Amino acid sequence: MATRNRMPPWHDHFKAPSGRELLIRPIRPEDAAPLQGAFSLFGPEEVRDRFLQAVNELSDQTAERLTHPSPKTEICLVAAEPENPGEAVVGAIARASIIPGTREAEYAILVSRFLAGQGLGRQLMRKLVKWARGKYLDRLYGYVAEDNLPMLQLAQSLGFERVDNHPDAANGLVRMVLELDT
Template identity: 85%
Template structure:
């Protein structure tokens, strides 16, 4: 029986239609500096859609929080060049976190404009959903700007349903996937 080359958990080689090869993998502490450096690659629209405000730099505090997820309650994945963590340019970040005291997880995905529209967001979202199902959660949700049509369509195509945002914030919708079925 042949031995197969297996990748570590949550790792996957991803080849975009453009031919660009990326490695989807869990974020590492060494990714902090490259992530901060690559933040400029994310266009103002992507950053605004994710952070719901104009943010020019990724703060040290936010980079620290992203690169040190609690493995019991969070998962943070990156799509990066197939180089060692700390050297690879990060082109996308996906994160899901269990809301304390609930069986719900909130997700967020940020994809560079250079990689948008190539299926990377879909693949990252599938991995987040798989993680949430593995944690036996009831639902997963994300807050999305109402004018972020690509993300709304992506979430809907994966079974997420649009609901009014609980805060009533204008221009913001919540996409919810019921996992308990």
């Protein structure tokens, strides 16, 4: 492939079975307003699973933190319309962050109910695993609601193991862990 046709790192086109085309890319500061605007597209169950409480809007502080990840310890990807950052509707967000003082990272993925079940979660999870391996981490883990069977099955299909008795797992959450053989 010619150099001029290559996409920047961590960018990828995604075409859903529904025909919707998205661009998976690193989050940008300009995405804060569209992310806050699209927050209502995420179902209440999805938001509660990620924030452990009912949240109706994404605060300015949270949007600022998400749109300014530390490149050494975090990655935050969005799946958005193939428009300029700041103009594109964001339909999914995936984040991994290294836990200070460890060789492990915690992940979180939030996919709009309009895009769920189309393979986008799998694509985002693969990118987070690739990032974690590139950082030479020992493990990648996240918490999934015990009634979120599609996400539990997705994680298990990618090699994650369910840890039901972990002390951090609470409130109906299951810890899913992938041991990275880097």
